[in-house]
Structures are given as structure tokens and as C-alpha cells.
Amino acid sequence: VGSRQPASVHALACAINFALGNAGRTVSYVAPLDAEESDGFDDIKSLSAAMTAGQVQTLVILGGNPVYDAPADVKFKDALAKVPTSICASGYLDETSELCTWHVPRAHELETWGDQVASSGHYAVQQPLIAPLFGGLSDVELLARLAGEPDTSGHGIVRATAAARGITDELKWSTLLQKGVAEVSDAQLLGAMPVQDQAVADAVRSIAAPNAGGQGTFEVVFLPDHRMLDGRHANNSWLLELPDPISRITWDNAALFAPSTAKSLGIANGDMVRLSVGGASIDIVAWMQPGQDKASIALPLGWVRTKAGKNALGAGFDVYPLRTSAAPHFVSGVTVEKLGKSYPISQTQDHDSMEGRPIAIDASLAEYQAEPEFTQWKSPDPEAAPLWKTVDYSEGHQWGMVIDLNTCIGCSACVVACQSENNVPTVGKDQVARGREMHWLLI
Numbered sequence: 001v002g003s004r005q006p007a008s009v010h011a012l013a014c015a016i017n018f019a020l021g022n023a024g025r026t027v028s029y030v031a032p033l034d035a036e037e038s039d040g041f042d043d044i045k046s047l048s049a050a051m052t053a054g055q056v057q058t059l060v061i062l063g064g065n066p067v068y069d070a071p072a073d074v075k076f077k078d079a080l081a082k083v084p085t086s087i088c089a090s091g092y093l094d095e096t097s098e099l100c101t102w103h104v105p106r107a108h109e110l111e112t113w114g115d116q117v118a119s120s121g122h123y124a125v126q127q128p129l130i131a132p133l134f135g136g137l138s139d140v141e142l143l144a145r146l147a148g149e150p151d152t153s154g155h156g157i158v159r160a161t162a163a164a165r166g167i168t169d170e171l172k173w174s175t176l177l178q179k180g181v182a183e184v185s186d187a188q189l190l191g192a193m194p195v196q197d198q199a200v201a202d203a204v205r206s207i208a209a210p211n212a213g214g215q216g217t218f219e220v221v222f223l224p225d226h227r228m229l230d231g232r233h234a235n236n237s238w239l240l241e242l243p244d245p246i247s248r249i250t251w252d253n254a255a256l257f258a259p260s261t262a263k264s265l266g267i268a269n270g271d272m273v274r275l276s277v278g279g280a281s282i283d284i285v286a287w288m289q290p291g292q293d294k295a296s297i298a299l300p301l302g303w304v305r306t307k308a309g310k311n312a313l314g315a316g317f318d319v320y321p322l323r324t325s326a327a328p329h330f331v332s333g334v335t336v337e338k339l340g341k342s343y344p345i346s347q348t349q350d351h352d353s354m355e356g357r358p359i360a361i362d363a364s365l366a367e368y369q370a371e372p373e374f375t376q377w378k379s380p381d382p383e384a385a386p387l388w389k390t391v392d393y394s395e396g397h398q399w400g401m402v403i404d405l406n407t408c409i410g411c412s413a414c415v416v417a418c419q420s421e422n423n424v425p426t427v428g429k430d431q432v433a434r435g436r437e438m439h440w441l442l443i
Helices: 007-022 041-052 076-080 095-099 139-147 154-164 170-179 197-206 237-241 259-265 365-370 374-378 413-421 429-433
Strands: 027-030 058-062 085-090 102-105 114-117 123-126 217-223 255-257 271-277 280-288 296-300 330-342
Touching (some): 076 095, 154 170, 237 413, 255 259
Parallel strands (some): 027 058
Antiparallel strands (some): 114 123, 217 330, 255 296, 271 330
């Protein structure tokens, strides 16, 4: 499932289907569906139906986790139980690999050879930075073994694919590795892709209004979480503790309401609510978020993993039961019910306060003339003997960092990168609630 797959993966998948088709067997493969992709939901729905009907004898899953994140109506977990032989290539033990017949260790992208073809027709080669640390296989290496290819090394497979595109001699291959992207002929270029105005207008017109389900209903928007994405990073404690750039919540996700909507419903921050639509419902904590549309509720994806490691267990709320293949991005007609109980949320929006002290100390001209050192009297600097010899930074190399606040979008990548670079530990949800988070950079 997924339209953007490496060229070598496509070629080998076709070889496997041809070989097993001649042997009277049926094989399907599921590749990761990017969070940014809008297609693929019909594919996985039809695949699940074929699995349920017993039409798939061998299933190969390359890096995806459809048992966890496939649309609720697909019922992929139940369908997987009907497949006699299932092979999951994954870098982690997850919900899907646990239920498959075989779990093959999948090498990281930085450990493997690979290739890609852009929509413009440009061909690029992915080069490894290190050898696989744990003996994992790349997608192309696994498929080559299943297809019975004579050369099952990632380098050899990519080299063969490049040769099929005219990159045959050593000079051309070396040039490709140096540039990373091969030259493309005019015939391969797709050219300008104009916006299909009428198709866009028809699609927008077909979307039900937020309150189409009746009075008191809302539209729910499903969002890839800023830190978990689709759940693949759920066991990373650095990312779990990283404040969401919008809500500033750590170690959890929440249903984001407009303040005016929450007030009209009698909902406060931390109140538990039940969201229901089409016979499905979830219980989740509510959070008021300025800027949220009053007719819409935002639900971040990627939380409540059951097989992802100790850090991921019990963190956040599962919103996938409301997400179907017919409405993978948003669904209307959702009702909200207040449950009468609360849930503790740790967030950093009110941290780093001045504890009643002014940010800036001011005085009138007369006060300044009477006491030029008025700032020291109003808020004296603490004085203590230094524990080390003070370094004189007035000479030699002087380092600094400048942030362009017109460009910064608050993504917080620099915050977690600083934490990683300096090996700064996490403190946990309870300590964050006490104002003790360890981040050196604040946004």
C-alpha cells in the first residue's frame, strides 16, 4: 500500500508476484503509507477483504504497522489471522509483527542501499552511512531473497536498477554517487502540473458541513502528531517529553477544543469527554486551544501503543476507532458527552514564570537621577563565590546562535536536538507537572 515506493522494490515485487503466481500462490505486500499521502486507503481496504476471504496465502509487510494504524473499518487484525503465512519486516517489535508468522529485522534507512524515482523523473540513490548494527535487511534485500534473485545484496540490486536506467559504466556510477541524483532527459520530465480547480471545488462541495449531523455535533480532524507522527516514535522518551508546539502538552495527546466551544459545553481543561460518531466512540481528555475552530475538534494520532516498549505503554489516548477509510482525515456529525471525571495533563505553557517579579524593571527620570543603580536595589543579583576560574570570552573565537523569528515555525526540532546532543535525560510526566522539565531551549 502506498504509491511512492523505491524503483527496486517495485521491480522485485513484480518478480515475486510472477513467480508465486506461476506456482498457484497469491502474495501481497504492504509498504508504509506516508502520513502525508492521501491515497492508499482503498488499496488496504480491498487487501483486507481479500485476506478475510482467504484469497491471500502469503503476505509481506515492509515496515508498516497496519494492525495498529489501519482505518478502523478495515479490521486488518482480524483479516491477518486468516493469512497462513505472513512476513513482517520491521525495525521494532510492534502490534503487527507480533501477530505475523515471521518477523524479519528491518535495517534502518541510514544502514542500507536504496533508490527512489521522483515525480519529475529524477532517479536518486540512497547510500548507507554505516553497516547494519543488528544484521537487519533492507526491503530490497528481503524481496530479492523471496524472488530467488541471484544477487541479494542491496548494493548489487541498486546497481542493477541503475544500469537498467542507462548508468552502466564506473564513471557514470561514480558520478551518480557524487551527485546523488542522475540527470534526467526532457522526455522523462512531467512538466508543470496545474491545479485542477474544478476537481478541488467539487471535492470541497461534497464535504459535509461540520454540523451536518444535527444540532450540537462537530467535525473531528485527525492530525499526525508533531512528535509521534503515526505512532512510530511512541517509545522515544525525548519526544514524549517534548512539549507539543501548539498545546505545550507533554506525555499525552488531547482533544483540542476552541475556548468558546468548551465554555458552551461546560468543559474545562483536563475534563474527560466521550466523542461518538457512527456507532464508534472514544474517551479522551479535553484541552482548550486558542485558534481552534469553534465547530471543529482536533485529535492527534499516534498514541496508545500496546507493543512499542515501556515508554509508550499507557501514554495518551487512542483516537483510531473514529478513523475510517471513508473519513481518514476528518469526520463530521461527532457528538460530545462530558463524563464527569478529570485526567491530569502535564504541560509547560505556564512554566518559567517570574514568580511575581517584573520581567523589566523601570523607574522615572527623577528616580534614576536619585539612584542610577536602582535596578540593583529593586532586584539585586545573587552573589556567590565562583566554583571555577571564570573564562574570559572577550578574545579568541566567540560562538553564538541567531534565530530568525520570522522563519521559525516552532517545530521544536532544535529543542530535542539540543537534548540529544548534550545527553540530557527526561524527568517524566509527574516531574514536568511540577515545573522540572530539563530542556535547555524553550519556545
